[in-house]
Amino acid sequence: MTTSESNSYRTVLEARQTELRQLLRNREGMASENSADALGEVPSVGKHELAIRHRDPGFILSQSVRESLRLVYEGSLGVCTRCEEGICATRVAALPCTELCSRCKVIAERNQSKSANDLDELLLSA
Numbered sequence: 001m002t003t004s005e006s007n008s009y010r011t012v013l014e015a016r017q018t019e020l021r022q023l024l025r026n027r028e029g030m031a032s033e034n035s036a037d038a039l040g041e042v043p044s045v046g047k048h049e050l051a052i053r054h055r056d057p058g059f060i061l062s063q064s065v066r067e068s069l070r071l072v073y074e075g076s077l078g079v080c081t082r083c084e085e086g087i088c089a090t091r092v093a094a095l096p097c098t099e100l101c102s103r104c105k106v107i108a109e110r111n112q113s114k115s116a117n118d119l120d121e122l123l124l125s126a
């Protein structure tokens with residue numbers, strides 16, 4: 001990946017991160033106001049709330065953008081975290097947060113949907 005490509009991804013990702021932070025902050029502010037009004041209690045971030053947050057698409061996306069920015073800063077954006085081969089530029093352009101090349105992504109998805117026995121078969125056939 002060239003320096004100018006890397007810089008353009010960084011710009012896009014930083015803008016996305018700012019946008020997501022603002023969105024999450026606004027939403028948390030609204031949630032705090034609502035729960036404080038409705039229940040008359042001081043809201044706190046407990047284990048349950050954190051568990052919900054980790055399933056929240058906005059939070060997950062925010063984590064993914066942060067991770068991609070880390071890869072940009074390290075100079076490893078566009079490198080598959082699994083096989084360490086270059087990820088095709090089209091895929092990175094479409095999904096800057098992607099960490100897997102298309103081949104490893106297919107394998108990862110297959111592994112997720114297969115049972116342990118099927119996984120053994122997959123490894124034997126590879």
Ligand SMILES: [Zn+2]
Nearest residue numbers: 080083101104
């Ligand atoms: Zn790969």
